[in-house]
Amino acid sequence: MPSSDGLVLEARGLSRSFGRVRVLRDVDLTLAAGEALAVAGPNGAGKTTLLRLLAGLMRPSAGEIRVLGRRLTRGSGETRRALGLVSHQSLLYDDLTLLENLIFAARLYGLPHPRDAALAALESAGLAGRAGESPRRLSRGLAQRAAIARALLHGPRVLLMDEPFTALDAAAAERLREELRRRLAGGLGLVVVTHHLSEVWPVANRVAVLLEGRWASDEPRTGPLDGFLPRYHGLIGA
Amino acid sequence: MGSCPGTTGSSVREAIRLALAIAAKDIRVELRSRTALLSAVVFAALVLVVFNFARDPTAIAAVDLAPSVLWVTFALAAMVALNRAFTIERENAALDGLLLAPVPREALFLGKLLANLAFVGTVEAVTLPLFVLFFNVDLGGALPGILGVTALATTGFVAVGTIFSAMAVRTRFAELLLPVLLLPFMVPPLIGAVQATSRLLSGRPLSEVMGWLRLLAIYDVVFVTLCMLVFSAVVDE
Numbered sequence: 001m002p003s004s005d006g007l008v009l010e011a012r013g014l015s016r017s018f019g020r021v022r023v024l025r026d027v028d029l030t031l032a033a034g035e036a037l038a039v040a041g042p043n044g045a046g047k048t049t050l051l052r053l054l055a056g057l058m059r060p061s062a063g064e065i066r067v068l069g070r071r072l073t074r075g076s077g078e079t080r081r082a083l084g085l086v087s088h089q090s091l092l093y094d095d096l097t098l099l100e101n102l103i104f105a106a107r108l109y110g111l112p113h114p115r116d117a118a119l120a121a122l123e124s125a126g127l128a129g130r131a132g133e134s135p136r137r138l139s140r141g142l143a144q145r146a147a148i149a150r151a152l153l154h155g156p157r158v159l160l161m162d163e164p165f166t167a168l169d170a171a172a173a174e175r176l177r178e179e180l181r182r183r184l185a186g187g188l189g190l191v192v193v194t195h196h197l198s199e200v201w202p203v204a205n206r207v208a209v210l211l212e213g214r215w216a217s218d219e220p221r222t223g224p225l226d227g228f229l230p231r232y233h234g235l236i237g238a
Numbered sequence: 239m240g241s242c243p244g245t246t247g248s249s250v251r252e253a254i255r256l257a258l259a260i261a262a263k264d265i266r267v268e269l270r271s272r273t274a275l276l277s278a279v280v281f282a283a284l285v286l287v288v289f290n291f292a293r294d295p296t297a298i299a300a301v302d303l304a305p306s307v308l309w310v311t312f313a314l315a316a317m318v319a320l321n322r323a324f325t326i327e328r329e330n331a332a333l334d335g336l337l338l339a340p341v342p343r344e345a346l347f348l349g350k351l352l353a354n355l356a357f358v359g360t361v362e363a364v365t366l367p368l369f370v371l372f373f374n375v376d377l378g379g380a381l382p383g384i385l386g387v388t389a390l391a392t393t394g395f396v397a398v399g400t401i402f403s404a405m406a407v408r409t410r411f412a413e414l415l416l417p418v419l420l421l422p423f424m425v426p427p428l429i430g431a432v433q434a435t436s437r438l439l440s441g442r443p444l445s446e447v448m449g450w451l452r453l454l455a456i457y458d459v460v461f462v463t464l465c466m467l468v469f470s471a472v473v474d475e
Binding site for chain 1: 252332340
């Protein structure tokens with residue numbers, strides 16, 4: 001359940017350095033249940049680093065992250081259960097079939113009927129007919145759908161997505177938006193990192209711009225994307 | 239704050255369930271690709287063939303040379319098998335999927351350890367008959383003792399190898415780094431194993447090697463526990 005203030009995700013004073021290079025500088029972030037935040041920014045702005053920090057895959061140099069009100073630390077196994085991640089890579093094993101991959105993921109999350117959960121996730125991603133195929137045989141778009149199915153399998157409360165629409169065709173992209181809308185209505189908190197705001201604009205209700213490791217803007221999404229783009233291009237100097 | 243015994247019991251059961259799921263996944267992946275297992279077995283057979291033709295049976299008795307040859311073969315073949323432990327997790331960033339899940343790092347280590355023990359144990363099971371064939375040694379009554387020594391020594395260096403494999407996989411020179419890190423830690427169990435095997439092959443009673451067996455068991459307890467405790471620091475970036 002969300003914390004007492006309704007937040008499913010909260011980051012305070014988040015910084016991360018790689019050697020002397022400071023990639024993120026004192027970033028704050030709050031996300032309420034049902035909120036979808038689109039994060040845009042130029043290459044090297046720190047978007048992927050931010051997502052990996054929020055997923056607990058990287059330790060911040062400073063600051064803290066709370067998921068459902070609980071601090072995300074190395075040992076916080078149960079807090080991790082609330083998180084889902086779609087990253088640049090599929091997180092799937094090429095030597096297992098799609099079904100075996102998802103059954104394994106379901107076992108890691110302790111789902112009661114791993115096979116049923118895996119089949120339902122594949123069905124929902126339109127991959128039921130490919131359950132017996134290896135991820136290495138799939139096209140980039142189908143592999144992306146499989147990666148999304150894996151991330152949604154355990155019903156995360158906070159979903160972190162890095163360019164989730166990459167390689168998806170129009171129908172698959174629309175199906176993903178529908179799925180996200182349905183889950184947002186159910187209380188999901190969503191952070192989508194993207195260079196292609198048009199893909200996520202219909203789902204997002206907040207948009208933030210990351211520039212050189214700091215927020216350059218963070219505002220509610222109002223009106224069409226065309227109204228926001230000139231401002232965005234002005235911010236990133238495009 | 240003390241933990242409720244029921245809760246502790248169920249978290250141990252949960253950790254074992256997760257460890258078995260991870261080990262089963264690793265074994266399934268390996269059975270499907272068969273790359274590491276086959277190369278380790280072929281490598282072990284090759285080492286035995288080379289040693290067999292390189293030795294002069296008139297200069298040194300097989301029983302004097304055999305224990306060292308056996309353990310050099312086991313150790314080198316284990317290195318080949320251990321390299322695969324975390325390289326399979328590099329593919330498609332699958333390790334991120336494991337670390338993202340609510341899996342205690344101890345369970346992750348245990349799962350990887352069990353899978354590695356299965357691989358190295360399989361390589362050893364294939365290598366041992368080849369060793370008997372090439373060196374014409376009569377295991378006879380020594381077989382149970384040798385199996386015990388093998389199990390104890392293998393558990394120790396595979397535990398250390400598992401953690402170093404996790405450490406090395408994040409570097410660009412994983413295949414090179416693993417032997418460099420692991421070999422010094424392999425020395426104590428290898429010394430114990432060679433000494434115990436040598437005595438057993440010479441027909442000495444099991445009671446005579448109990449000291450070495452105890453040493454191997456202590457190494458196992460210390461390093462399995464230590465590796466489990468520090469594993470989180472190794473895999474969590």
